[in-house]
Amino acid sequence: MIFFKLLQSFFRIGLFSIGGGYAAMPLIQHQVVDVHHWLTMTQFADIIAIAEMTPGPIAINSATFVGLRVAGVPGAIIATLGCILPSCLIVTALAYVYYRFRGLKMVQGILAGLRPAVTAMIASAGISLIILSFFSQRSSPKDWNGINYISALIFTGGFLVLRKWKLNPFHIMAGAGIMGVLLYSI
Numbered sequence: 001m002i003f004f005k006l007l008q009s010f011f012r013i014g015l016f017s018i019g020g021g022y023a024a025m026p027l028i029q030h031q032v033v034d035v036h037h038w039l040t041m042t043q044f045a046d047i048i049a050i051a052e053m054t055p056g057p058i059a060i061n062s063a064t065f066v067g068l069r070v071a072g073v074p075g076a077i078i079a080t081l082g083c084i085l086p087s088c089l090i091v092t093a094l095a096y097v098y099y100r101f102r103g104l105k106m107v108q109g110i111l112a113g114l115r116p117a118v119t120a121m122i123a124s125a126g127i128s129l130i131i132l133s134f135f136s137q138r139s140s141p142k143d144w145n146g147i148n149y150i151s152a153l154i155f156t157g158g159f160l161v162l163r164k165w166k167l168n169p170f171h172i173m174a175g176a177g178i179m180g181v182l183l184y185s186i
Contacts, residue, residue, distance in 0.1 A: 047069070154176050
């Protein structure tokens with residue numbers, strides 16, 4: 001029964017997440033945290049952090065880690081397959097249609113119309129993670145009026161360095177991780 005629920009949930013996520021892994025995060029959160037209560041929001045944020053650091057697409061990595069957490073290795077396999085199967089079917093069908101009708105203005109209009117929706121879904125995932133990080137429900141001596149100022153400081157510093165010097169995002173993430181370890185251990 002759990003395997004069927006995993007397959008069904010991640011098939012839906014794979015079917016309705018247009019725009020890549022970050023666009024799928026609100027859908028994964030809804031299924032995993034809100035609908036099925038397989039994980040808490042904190043556990044979900046931890047899985048996202050691990051999925052971001054792991055090579056590969058974040059949505060597939062998240063599906064794999066959620067499946068592993070919920071039902072072991074078979075759950076990881078089923079959740080991953082559920083996540084990628086709709087994409088494989090849809091891309092195959094769209095490639096055929098696009099190849100056949102690529103010159104039509106209607107096809108170009110449809111593609112242009114999807115861009116704002118994808119941008120909104122990615123922004124929603126980012127805002128959810130920022131809220132979770134800055135306004136965590138965990139009380140800490142590092143909190144000030146409910147705001148985790150160390151997380152806010154690391155984020156702001158990383159963002160400014162990224163924008164000003166355009167460093168490799170991997171270096172920014174590694175630096176943020178090191179700063180987090182140093183500042184939270186004090």
